[in-house]
Amino acid sequence: xxxxxxxxxxxxxxxxxxxxxxxxxxxxxxxxxxxxxxxxxxxxxxxxxxxxxxxxxxxxxxxxxxxxxxxxxxxxxxxxxxxxxxxxxxxxxxxxxxxxxxxxxxxxxxxxxxxxxxxxxxxxxxxxxxxxxxxxxxxxxxxxxxxxxxxxxxxxxxxxxxxxxxxxxxxxxxxxxxxxxxxxxxxxxxxxxxxxxxxxxxxxxxxxxxxxxxxxxxxxxxxxxxxxxxxxxxxxxxxxxxxxxxxxxxxxxxxxxxxxxxxxxxxxxxxxxxxxxxxxxxxxxxxxxxxxxxxxxxxxxxxx
Numbered sequence: 664x665x666x667x668x669x670x671x672x673x674x675x676x677x678x679x680x681x682x683x684x685x686x687x688x689x690x691x692x693x694x695x696x697x698x699x700x701x702x703x704x705x706x707x708x709x710x711x712x713x714x715x716x717x718x719x720x721x722x723x724x725x726x727x728x729x730x731x732x733x734x735x736x737x738x739x740x741x742x743x744x745x746x747x748x749x750x751x752x753x754x755x756x757x758x759x760x761x762x763x764x765x766x767x768x769x770x771x772x773x774x775x776x777x778x779x780x781x782x783x784x785x786x787x788x789x790x791x792x793x794x795x796x797x798x799x800x801x802x803x804x805x806x807x808x809x810x811x812x813x814x815x816x817x818x819x820x821x822x823x824x825x826x827x828x829x830x831x832x833x834x835x836x837x838x839x840x841x842x843x844x845x846x847x848x849x850x851x852x853x854x855x856x857x858x859x860x861x862x863x864x865x866x867x868x869x870x871x872x873x874x875x876x877x878x879x880x881x882x883x884x885x886x887x888x889x890x891x892x893x894x895x896x897x898x899x900x901x902x903x904x905x906x907x908x909x910x911x912x913x914x915x916x917x918x919x920x921x922x923x924x925x926x927x928x929x930x931x932x933x934x935x936x937x938x939x940x941x942x943x944x945x946x947x948x949x950x951x952x953x954x955x956x957x958x959x960x961x962x963x964x965x966x967x
Contacts, residue, residue, distance in 0.1 A: 700745075700819060702726070706777060707748055712755035713929065716914055716937045717862030718841075719871055721925070722755040724748050727777055728920045730873055731756060732860060736839025737767035740791070741858055741873050742918060743781030746821050752781060753788060763788045767838045770830070770845075771795040772875040772918050773852040774802025775814065776821045783822035794830045796847065798854025803827065811853050811893040813881035830856060848907060850900030851876040853893060859910060864937065870911035872946055876918045877903055877953035879960040887957070888964045900957060904950045912946035923949055 706726030714720050715730075723729030727744040729752050738761060743749060753763045766789040772778050774795065782803060786793055795803055802808045806823040808815055830836070832847035843860040855875040861868045879887050879900060887896045917923035923945060931939035942948075 700776075703745055703747075703777070707745055707751070709751065710755070712759050713932075714759075714937070715862075715916065715940050716869055716871070717864040719860075719862040719914075720759055721916070721920075722752050722759070723920070724751050726919065726921070728873070728916055728918050728925075729755075729781075730916055731759070731761065731766075732841050732843070732862070732871075733761060734839040734841050738765050739768045739770060739836070739838050739841055739843060740766045740785065740789075741770045742772055742778045743769065743785045745777055746780040746784065749781035749784035749788075752785065764790075766791045768836055769793045770836065770843065770856075770858055770873075771799055771803065772857065772873070773855045774799040774808055774812075775852065776818050778918055779803055779824075780821035783824050786824060786826070792826060792828055793824050794828045794834075794836055794845075795824075796831065796845070796854035796856050797829050798849075799852070799856070800827050800829055800854075802852075802854070808852065813852070813879075813885045813887070813890075813893060813896065815882060815892070817882035846906055846910065848875045848877065848903035850887075850896060850903045851878060851880070853895075853899070855903065857907060857910075862914075869913035869941065871914050872907075872910055872912045872916070874907055874915060874917045874923065874946065874949055875903075876922075877907070877950065878922075879953075879957045886964045886967075888961055897961075900953075904954060908947045908950040910946055913943055914940050915942065915945035915949060917949060922952070 708725035710725045712722045718733045720731045722731045724744055730741040732739040756763050769791045803824040807820045830845040834845040836843050843858050846857045848855045848857045857875045858873040860871050862871050890896050915923045928939045
């Protein structure tokens, strides 16, 4: 899949870019603190990195997942947390004995600040390519979400990302022996992606899933059941539910770690080892919880 530099990305997506409020493509080397985010400090709390299974490691902060998949030919990083999470992710990678400079590819779930805010700094430090969906690539290029996003103008801006590859449903990305596949899971955002790969521990290989957010949250006034800005929001969420619950799913890591009971599993791993992270029903349980929240949201919209 060819590299798409900024000057080629902008014309190819010009119609969609017109809807964004900011088209600045300069990459900021600094990582300023995130304003106007009451939960950001809790999300960004320190977290000791740990191995999940095989060559897959958790290197994120307490409330925002970032996953490192390693190989002798280079590593893959999924998601970058907040702008101020980047330095913590880099430190966590180093604490495990790896180097940020060996990260060759950075994958994104969606373009909200809590998952994309640190990508520019992580890219600057690693010189890695960033892969995102066409919709999310617009967000990353401008440092803010577009008007079709349920949280448009409800989120702070973040440092924009320069060089990207576009990832679509079914796209595969390889670094050495690592092969990761993108799965379109929109609804929470128009450009949401989940990622799958296999990790092996000796002869045993498991299906790993990094699941994007599926929760129906929005700015005030937005309705998933009736949105002129994002008319497919409800259908997209339901399609994403079906996609995720059908994936081969031995180990689930969600974009917000508590949503897949990662901390309970980590605690259990003190005695059970990596077996504590293995649950072939985890993706179905994740979807069931999201369906319940969506049903509650739709009932609320009916009463408004």
